[in-house]
Amino acid sequence: MSGESGGGPSHVGRPRGEIRPRVAVSSCLMGELVRFNGGHSRDRFLNGELDPYVDWVRVCPEMEIGLGAPRESLRLERSPAGPRLVTRRSGIDLTDRMTSLAVRRARALDVDGYVFKSRSPSCGVHGIPVHAGDTVVDRRGVGVFAALILRAHPLLPVEDEGRLNDALLRETFVERIFAHARLRALLESDWHARDLVAFHSRHKMQMLAHDPAAYREAGRLVALAGVRPREELAADYARAFGTAFARKASIGRNVNVLQHCLGMMSDSLDAARRADMAEVIASYRAGRIALSVPTTLLRHHARGQDAGYVRDQTYFAPYPEELRLRNHVPA
Structure with a gap:
């Protein structure tokens, strides 16, 4: 060009x-x-x-x-x-x-x-x-x-x-370009079925926050990894992945993801920490704090409890932290 x-x-x-x-x-x-x-x-x-x-x-x-x-x-x-x-x-x-x-x-x-x-x-x-x-x-x-x-x-x-x-549009755009870049890097590599499965596993919560229907469709496609022709599978997965991120994440869907991740760690957190996290998530839902607060706390707990599945979700680090794009309070 x-x-x-x-x-x-x-x-x-x-x-x-x-x-x-x-x-x-x-x-x-x-x-x-x-x-x-x-x-x-x-x-x-x-x-x-x-x-x-x-x-x-x-x-x-x-x-x-x-x-x-x-x-x-x-x-x-x-x-x-x-x-x-x-x-x-x-x-x-x-x-x-x-x-x-x-x-x-x-x-x-x-x-x-x-x-x-x-x-x-x-x-x-x-x-x-x-x-x-x-x-x-x-x-x-x-x-x-x-x-x-x-x-x-x-x-x-x-x-x-x-x-x-606009803070929300800026965050959404930047999140999308980094997700797009990660998928491009995978599909340009000599990837195997297990690589696509691992990629999808890391992006599950992020996709769920944007579009649950596209998230489920991508999951169905990944279940066929190793069975369907490689190029055909890559094209269909890229379409489902892009469709998911084309829809903006909402407060409600973010709350669903936050509660889902908290639930996966509930057995390793004491009652006081679970209550604190639930209160922080409720404050985000009510529009009193930015998304960066519950995501930072959840990621901190995931690291401390060695909850690898939660810790490694791209949802918690969708782009470089230095950009600080989740610091705005939702309207």
Whole structure:
């Protein structure tokens, strides 16, 4: 992909030895001077907290179709066949060029997530104005480039930088890209049936917090490991896994997982500790404390009681702890 960047000098001093998501990103969000006005839209979270833990694949579709920077701004215009991408002043139709690029990029895309530029008629994924002449007739449009990427990769974790300002959406997106990266690392390896079984076992509680139905479907697939053809099983498991994480975890499902894990350790905890944990979980359910409190305490107890199954669940460490994304109190 044109404009890609991965390792190299920019990664000196970053954490090593862990699975790193590959995340496509609109180049302007990384500070590249590719916007229509010759500037950038550098995002603080992407370039700051998240940057040490991911490998970025930088993409600017406008530059790739030869528009340059600075350039005439673009907009979406209504047509019977769907929104067209046109230059705002001169009315040049760029839809076919952008569509051709998007099809090529979608076919070759191999990433764990994508952060698009918000409000862009090329890359926006929510609420892009669609015009009829000088009148906005629809505010629910999707950028021409982004729409084709989304259609080709419906389970790919996707957000725009504006929505990542929301604490829950930010946590959900980051959780998804790390889960996606762990599965990609497994399936790119010389894995065997036992490896898929172990992977699924570690992710059970995390999947259950997102989508119990997809969790059960993934379990049924894993039960066939060693029986079904390897590539067919991998594709079906990846679909079930991605479907699970495409649904946001809820307070209720998190409480279910927390209580489930507590139940698995109940015989090794005394009555006082069980009562304390139950009270902490109830406080989380009531919206008085962040999820980080019960998960930290449960993980601490699992380590102290050598409860390996609970301790090793990815639910308790879905991404690097330094990101501190579970510290917000649920609304």
